């Protein structure tokens with residue numbers, strides 16, 4: 001498109017032009033034709049599909065039946081044996097979010113279904129000691145608790161407001177009976193490698209990132225300039241957080257690194273840098289995971305060191321990058 005057409009578009013849906021131009025340059029080169037579809041999807045929020053994750057603690061049988069009647073299907077077939085249930089639809093059907101009602105747990109949580117990939121990659125088992133290093137608003141922590149009951153699930157979030165939001169999410173979805181499993185903190189994730197070295201079996205690092213969907217609609221162009229400056233600092237923060245996450249697991253422990261950006265500098269290059277500087281870290285295959293979701297998500301075949309879900313026509317899920325690392329000793 002010409003520069004003019006970008007401006008026309010931006011007037012209509014308040015796209016942040018410098019951000020879109022940056023994406024066109026970088027993602028166009030990185031993803032080729034796939035960027036054409038991803039760009040269309042990202043620019044049209046009305047086309048976005050929504051995943052409906054059921055809350056197993058609120059016995060949502062009626063919600064499940066309603067969703068099936070509306071043509072939703074379970075992303076994770078019963079044969080997978082997982083207690084995690086997330087319903088998806090081929091079309092962008094609107095599902096209202098639930099209001100908080102005193103004394104009642106919410107029955108479902110709305111999310112981008114690709115956000116479940118990092119949780120599935122972490123493969124939490126009963127009794128595992130798990131750290132969710134950057135946890136707010138808590139969607140992936142909830143997904144972990146839908147899949148299994150860990151021995152400990154420590155949810156940490158640095159930002160004070162987002163930490164409050166995390167606490168509210170957990171209160172709205174998780175029963176009191178699990179309060180001895182859950183721990184919530186408000187610390188800089190970079191500290192955990194020192195203060196809790198070797199304390200966990202598994203760590204999820206769902207890192208702060210460029211968040212392509214929200215920045216594209218950040219409005220005025222001056223926000224775009226700020227975004228470009230802030231974005232340049234992210235890979236260093238992500239590497240520091242990833243080193244901290246790796247120090248927080250026992251030898252043999254697993255770390256999943258994820259982001260919701262298409263940016264190579266924040267995805268593959270972060271993992272590559274860690275692998276080349278830490279000889280005791282081994283990359284884990286995610287081929288089986290990719291195969292089992294190939295009919296729902298579009299994966300970029302050229303992304304090394306992990307899986308990248310790229311938004312596509314009729315499969316608007318993503319962006320989501322996920323990589324899995326094992327600490328050998």
Ligand code: SAM
Nearest residue numbers: 134135136137138139140158159188189206208
């Ligand atoms: N995992 C969350 C979920 O599924 O709902 C989303 C996490 S979001 C992608 C990343 C979070 O990291 C943000 O809430 C951000 O405030 C937090 N964050 C940023 N810097 C951090 C740091 N140094 N330590 C811990 N959390 C941090």
